[in-house]
Amino acid sequence: MQSNKLSDDVEGNPDRVDPFYQQGKVACVMFTVLLLLSFLVIGIVTALNFKKNSQEDQTRGLLSDDITPIPFQYKGDRGLCSDGWVLYRNTCYLIMNVYGTWELSKSLCHNFGAHLMVVNSEEELEFISRVVQKRTDYWIGLKRDTMGQWSWVNGDHYHSNPHFWDENQPAHWDMESCAHLKGSDTVHRKLMQDADCHRQLYHICERKL
Known part of the structure; x- marks a missing residue:
């Protein structure tokens, strides 16, 4: 009976908004906002991880054995030192x-x-x-x-x-x-x-x- 009454009220009053429709609309908007926020957070985290990995790669490159000394202006005796020392x-x-x-x-x-x-x-x-x-x-x-x-x-x-x-x-x-x-x-x-x-x-x- 209550459902029929609600239906009659809506039909009798075209300007009246179905509360179930209104709640569904709000839920849809909230879901869209949360989805956009999730994408934003994922994008920020991905960018930060990329920056961190780039810095770590750069540091590992600096710590490699491929680093070469600058040319010496003074030709000193290398003696028992390694090449470049x-x-x-x-x-x-x-x-x-x-x-x-x-x-x-x-x-x-x-x-x-x-x-x-x-x-x-x-x-x-x-x-x-x-x-x-x-x-x-x-x-x-x-x-x-x-x-x-x-x-x-x-x-x-x-x-x-x-x-x-x-x-x-x-x-x-x-x-x-x-x-x-x-x-x-x-x-x-x-x-x-x-x-x-x-x-x-x-x-x-x-x-x-």
Whole structure:
């Protein structure tokens, strides 16, 4: 009886909307919206995964053994060092032509069984200055922690030798916490400066014989 009454009401009043039809219409709209949102989420996730995979592929490529050192300006004695490395006393050095952050440069050196260069003496610094390109900056294995303390990547104790730092360096307390050798045409020996660890620089690896 109720169904017949509802049908009679609809037929008697053409402007009256069937509530079942209205509910079905709302449900259809909601389903369409949810479907579009699902496609949007899938698209975003796919794009993020593609970007992540591309970055991982790029990093794996950088960590491969196909990386070649830049041509040396100084023809040093390779000695017992591997091809592409140069010998100074009992240490082999590799000058890398790969731009990277300080952390990536550290990983690349580790891939060669080495670590970022640790400056032990003024004589060593002068030697490296003759090997590398004059105008180019190079990451070395010195970093400042959140407490403001500098430390070398190989665990050596840090000595604040004024001959290693450039004038008025290190300068920035918060923003620049990684050390690099500054390129210059005016000095015969490269000096250390602090820099933002996310800068893209070349780097120097070293390993003991």
